[in-house]
Each structure stands twice: as structure tokens, then as C-alpha cells.
Amino acid sequence: MREEDAEELLRKMLDAAIAAADPATVLARHLPEKPAGRCIVVGAGKSAPAMARAVELAWPDVDLSGVVVTRYGHAVPTDRITVREASHPVPDEAGHRAAAEILQTVHRAGPDDLVLALISGGGSALMTLPAPPLTLDDKMQVNRLLLASGLTIEDMNRVRRRLSLIKGGRLAEAAAPARLVTLAISDVPGDDPAAIASGPTVPDPSAGDDLSHLVKRLGPNLPQAARENLLRPPAAQPDFTPDYRMIATPQMSLEAAAHVARAAGITSLLLGDALEGEASQLGVAMAGIARACAAHGTPAKAPAVLLSGGETTVSIGDTRPGRGGRNTEFLLGLALALDGHPGIHALAADTDGIDGTEDAAGAVIGPASLAAAREAGLNPRDYLDGHDSYSLFDQLGALIRTGPTLTNVNDFRAILVL
Incomplete structure (x- = not known):
């Protein structure tokens, strides 16, 4: 599929995941x-x-x-x-x-x-x-x-x-x-x-x-x-x-998203509906899997989408946090680890429509996201260290705002490797 269609497909998968949990x-x-x-x-x-x-x-x-x-x-x-x-x-x-x-x-x-x-x-x-x-x-x-x-x-x-x-x-x-x-x-x-x-x-x-x-x-x-x-x-x-x-359940929503991907000719790999751990570190781990798909065709040959759910955490410690949620923090960790890798796009969002306490469900990234941030005079690493991922993606116009979805099967993550 074309690079310019990647975000549209990711959004369709998110919509399907939410619809599968509609009371x-x-x-x-x-x-x-x-x-x-x-x-x-x-x-x-x-x-x-x-x-x-x-x-x-x-x-x-x-x-x-x-x-x-x-x-x-x-x-x-x-x-x-x-x-x-x-x-x-x-x-x-x-x-x-x-x-x-x-x-x-x-x-x-x-x-x-x-x-x-x-x-x-x-x-x-x-x-x-x-x-x-x-x-x-x-x-x-x-x-x-x-x-x-x-x-x-x-x-x-x-x-x-x-x-x-x-x-x-x-x-x-x-x-x-x-x-x-x-x-x-x-x-x-x-x-x-x-x-x-x-x-x-x-x-x-x-x-x-x-x-x-x-x-x-x-x-x-x-x-x-x-x-x-x-x-x-x-x-x-x-x-x-x-x-x-x-x-x-999260698994039901992931399966609905996988169906959308398969209909578009994309291989779907469900990595689990119960992934936990630090959000940014999970982003680093997922970047490694996406790179392996692109370079070696394992664990799935491109074009493929890596789907996962669960609930990560963000440990604030003594840092005075900026604005963000676990899904945007995951994406920023993922983007930094991918470092502009060509052909890899990703979306992460909370299925209730609110990532943390913000007005966005999550965000979407592509190969050009880090370059766009730096061209705007923004340092992505500083935003990650300050737990301020929402602010970065807001300035990039990359936030996803669904409003309250009236359901909640936790986080939805999709990494598309073209």
C-alpha cells in the first residue's frame, strides 16, 4: 500500500477496535x-x-x-x-x-x-x-x-x-x-x-x-x-x-482491527492483549520488533501490522510532569527508537477516548515525525524526559481526538510496517 494511506488505515483499525466494544x-x-x-x-x-x-x-x-x-x-x-x-x-x-x-x-x-x-x-x-x-x-x-x-x-x-x-x-x-x-x-x-x-x-x-x-x-x-x-x-x-x-474485551477489539488489516492485504500479528511495563520502554521493545519485520521478515513479513493491547505505566518519580498519557509516551519512545526508519507508521490510543487526563485519545507517528519536530525547533528527547509527549504531538498536529467513546477496553497499539 502507499505511504500516504498508512494513517487512514491505522485510523480505520482504531475505529473497528472501538466499535467491537460498543455496548x-x-x-x-x-x-x-x-x-x-x-x-x-x-x-x-x-x-x-x-x-x-x-x-x-x-x-x-x-x-x-x-x-x-x-x-x-x-x-x-x-x-x-x-x-x-x-x-x-x-x-x-x-x-x-x-x-x-x-x-x-x-x-x-x-x-x-x-x-x-x-x-x-x-x-x-x-x-x-x-x-x-x-x-x-x-x-x-x-x-x-x-x-x-x-x-x-x-x-x-x-x-x-x-x-x-x-x-x-x-x-x-x-x-x-x-x-x-x-x-x-x-x-x-x-x-x-x-x-x-x-x-x-x-x-x-x-x-x-x-x-x-x-x-x-x-x-x-x-x-x-x-x-x-x-x-x-x-x-x-x-x-x-x-x-x-x-x-x-481487549482481545475482541484487537481481532476486529486485525480483520480490517487483512481486508487491506496486510498481515496481522497479535502480540498480546495484556502488555504492561513502562510506556516508553515498551516503545523501544516494539521498535525492535518492527525493525526485524522490515529487515528480516520476522516475526512477520511486510506489509504487516503489529497489534497489541494492555495497560502500560508512566513512572513520574520526582519529575514535574508536563502533559501526556501512557499512549503518547509509548509513541514518543517508539519514534525515538525507530529514529525515522522508513516505511514504519504507528498509532496508539486509549479506547475510551482519553489518554491519561488529556483531551486526546492518543496520537499517530510516521517516518518523518522526528524530523518535523526538530525542524520546528523541538527536542523530542527533552519532551520524553519531561513526560510531555502530548505537547510535542499537539504541536506536530499528530494527536487523535475522538471525544469520549463511551466504552473502554484499554490501550490500542498498531505498528504498520510497509
Whole structure:
């Protein structure tokens, strides 16, 4: 294919990945049998309102009510299910109120009722109910420390579950004696139900773990109440077998993108849906694989696209960060490692439409990206060292802005080798 068509193909693959996780098209076929009594819908996450609306459309004849919470700006109109908005990734009072309302709502469910929990990425911060003696301010500080820690999402969720009255299966415990069914959109490596929104409807698999190493990692600014809770032996945990249904996953989205590539005559190589690690260092590793494709035809012969998903991290340390997210940081690390290699283009974006806390989903690069930056008087290495990748790509006109997509299967990365 022509070099000038590379970006268009990359965008089509991203669009296909997002569409494969759209609740409007995938949710209805996963619904359980209709209840004899009411259906009480609760949920949290960036996709929660879109999922709630899909339930309303699928079940117009069911006694339906409930409440879900999402990020500010991600609400969609609903008729019977209340939508609340709150802060993400750092919790706020609105999320605290929404979590309490959700817990109160499921407490009212009876044995003939169905509680339908709609869970998606972002739900952990959006549905915040600290375990005493933690305060909301304590929980906000914990989240800030987690976001800057470089910990894996798995370790972050170990902490979040231990400090919550609603996560780690406690929402499910509150729903008894009603039947509980969870519909989830996975945004985590490995699609672990205990990690999606910190597992409010599944037992906590780390309930008995010693978390002292995570306390040490979070450092001296960890609030004392959080420190004590994390080091204290946990209370008795709910034990049950959940009815948990994945309606969309990163792998499904990668396969949809691969289909687009194959239709264009491009070989697709799926490198995994659960890649983790430092964003910029993953960019360096991916550059090596792309170079091998170009030079040796391994692990795939060009033209080929390398597809991957998962959630990388950005360790800030003592640096005062600029503007950026893990996807733009990945791309900048990739671009520097490729150093203008001909015929290699790449796109990386968060499928929820927001990379970190910025207004872009991610960005796109090509062989000329570094040269364009330098011609504009910009030093790409300085922008990477300052965790300011958004600013660099913004000045290059390379950012991808989708707006909120109302779904979230985490990061999408595509490297096209022509």
C-alpha cells in the first residue's frame, strides 16, 4: 500500500477496535433471563451509561430502575436508570455519594429481583466508599500516589480493594438475597474480574495477602489510616460464585482491527492483549520488533501490522510532569527508537477516548515525525524526559481526538510496517 494511506488505515483499525466494544451492539446478547420481580441496575465506569441505555432498549417491558456512575462528560440520556457523574482518575465527593447511593439501592433488592451490575474501566475511582477510619481526602491522596507509583494495575487494585466498603465483592454481598448478574467490559490485562473496577461483584483473591511491600512502595506520604488498613489482617470476606459475563474485551477489539488489516492485504500479528511495563520502554521493545519485520521478515513479513493491547505505566518519580498519557509516551519512545526508519507508521490510543487526563485519545507517528519536530525547533528527547509527549504531538498536529467513546477496553497499539 502507499505511504500516504498508512494513517487512514491505522485510523480505520482504531475505529473497528472501538466499535467491537460498543455496548449498543454487544450487550443485549449477554443479558440473563428476565426476572420475576424488578430489575435493579447499578454500575460504575466510563461505559456505564451506554451500557445502561442498552439495557433499557433491550428490556422495554421490564420493571427497570437503578443508578450508575461515570466520569464527568461521559453521561448519555437514559429513561429509567439514573446517571451520576464524578471525577476520574482521582475520586471526589460526587463519586463518594454515588457509591453510597448504589449500595443503598442494592440493599432494597428482594429474592424475586435481579440486580444487574454494569462494570467497566474507571469504575474503581468513580465508585469510592472508603473503609473507616479512612476519609475521602485520605482516599484521594492514595489514588494520587497510586497513579504516580508505577505499580501495575493488579497491585493498584489490591490496594483499592483493601481500602473499600464496596469493592472486593462487597457490592455483591449487599445485593443478597437477590440474584446478581454482572455484565463487564474489560480494560485490564488478562480480563481478571477482580481487577475490573477493583471487583465489586467478585470475591477478593488477594484478601489474605501481605501488602506491606506495597505500603513501602507508596512511601511516606501514604495517609496513616490507609497504612494501618493495608497492614492490618483483613476482615472476613464474602465467599460466593459470581455470575460474571464479559461483553467486550481487549482481545475482541484487537481481532476486529486485525480483520480490517487483512481486508487491506496486510498481515496481522497479535502480540498480546495484556502488555504492561513502562510506556516508553515498551516503545523501544516494539521498535525492535518492527525493525526485524522490515529487515528480516520476522516475526512477520511486510506489509504487516503489529497489534497489541494492555495497560502500560508512566513512572513520574520526582519529575514535574508536563502533559501526556501512557499512549503518547509509548509513541514518543517508539519514534525515538525507530529514529525515522522508513516505511514504519504507528498509532496508539486509549479506547475510551482519553489518554491519561488529556483531551486526546492518543496520537499517530510516521517516518518523518522526528524530523518535523526538530525542524520546528523541538527536542523530542527533552519532551520524553519531561513526560510531555502530548505537547510535542499537539504541536506536530499528530494527536487523535475522538471525544469520549463511551466504552473502554484499554490501550490500542498498531505498528504498520510497509
